[in-house]
Amino acid sequence: QSALTQPPSASGSPGQSVTISCTGTSSDVGGYNYVSWYQQHPGKAPKLMIYEVSKRPSGVPDRFSGSKSGNTASLTVSGLQAEDEADYYCTSYGGSNIYVFGTGTKVTVL
């Protein structure tokens, strides 16, 4: 099972939006609605931001939204804030009772 493909970096100015893609195959992202997104600040544990493609856990701002089209899932951060600068990882159920993470995207707030 190969890692899901994410762009290495993305950036935007405060107040703007940034969208991160997560590309897999029909055996993982495209086959199931079990895509999650995590935010990770340096030296910290990951934090769940989105689960089941587009659902937000309690306490996550509605500036964070998720979607999926075919084999590609996306995370959009609207109204960028300085504290959104972090690494973001997607993950998907990959069938056969396994999960796979993405390659990670570093988001920079300019």
Added chain:
Amino acid sequence: QITLKESGPTLVKPTQTLTLTCTFSGFSLTTSGVGVGWIRQPPGKALEWLALIYWDNDKRYSPSLKSRLTITKDTSKNQVVLKMTNMDTVDTATYYCAHEPTMIQGAFDYWGQGTLVTVPS
């Protein structure tokens, strides 16, 4: 309040077996649907899913590491143990355990702080 904490050796020699313990509180691994997973992250690299155990003792492993991994639980101690055999330098990483809630498949909502394991060359 759910908390998890990883413990184990910080240094493991090549070919040795790594044993990590995740001690948790605030939930029970006898509750239907609940799981505890292990994820690792080599320095400066991406997260990698390793293994997951559910309340009913259903166990899942990364295909690429399955032959080296064993995950078990001790519900009386609120602990999950991960063993990884034949350690190598490429296994140097921060190892996290995390809670998968009931009814939310494949998403970890609470994580431990992580423990750095180094395998020297």
